[in-house]
Amino acid sequence: MPPVHLWNPPYCGEIGLRIARDGTWFYQGSPIGRMPLVKLFASILRKDPGRYVLVTPVEMVGIEVEDAPFLAVELQRRERDGQGVLAFRTNVDDWVEADAEHPLRFERGPSDGIKPYIRVRGDLRALVTRALLYDLVELGDIREVDGVEMFGVESAGQFFAMALAADMDRIEGATGTA
Numbered sequence: 001m002p003p004v005h006l007w008n009p010p011y012c013g014e015i016g017l018r019i020a021r022d023g024t025w026f027y028q029g030s031p032i033g034r035m036p037l038v039k040l041f042a043s044i045l046r047k048d049p050g051r052y053v054l055v056t057p058v059e060m061v062g063i064e065v066e067d068a069p070f071l072a073v074e075l076q077r078r079e080r081d082g083q084g085v086l087a088f089r090t091n092v093d094d095w096v097e098a099d100a101e102h103p104l105r106f107e108r109g110p111s112d113g114i115k116p117y118i119r120v121r122g123d124l125r126a127l128v129t130r131a132l133l134y135d136l137v138e139l140g141d142i143r144e145v146d147g148v149e150m151f152g153v154e155s156a157g158q159f160f161a162m163a164l165a166a167d168m169d170r171i172e173g174a175t176g177t178a
Helices: 035-043 130-139 165-175
Strands: 011-019 025-027 045-048 051-055 060-065 070-080 083-090 095-097 104-108 114-121 124-128 141-145 148-155 158-164
Touching: 011 051, 035 045, 045 124, 070 095, 070 130, 083 124, 083 130, 083 148, 095 114, 104 148, 104 158, 114 130, 114 158, 124 130, 141 158, 148 165, 158 165
Parallel strands: 011 060, 070 124
Antiparallel strands: 011 025, 045 051, 051 060, 070 083, 083 095, 104 114, 114 124, 141 148, 148 158
């Protein structure tokens, strides 16, 4: 990946690029249908305080992101250093393993459901698709965290809490996994 975190060129304004909630990239209202171009843009994407930007060594332009810039669309269980690891493929074909550097985060979504995210790089996250959320719930278990029973998943020796264990019946009903 290009070292976009090291580049600080002048800001040149907005360019009419938008990433929709479903992961579709749009330029001036029209979807970008060429995946190699989307992957190129994704490789120079960065999140700065208050905005997302595409950055090169000579210019920086702002773009709109409706939720997260990426979607996690595939999940694999792998083995790394004797530990089970959850690996996610994004909609731009990057693989990221859930661990201390790439934590899973679970937020409340509409109607008390869960919206899971995984850090891809820097402050860029991928929204984990609903289908993969069901898989995560199936892989989850209950553990005590700071004296409270939490439901979550483990990856690379890290436990990522989804919700209070006592809330799982309500949450499973909202996700349709009950």
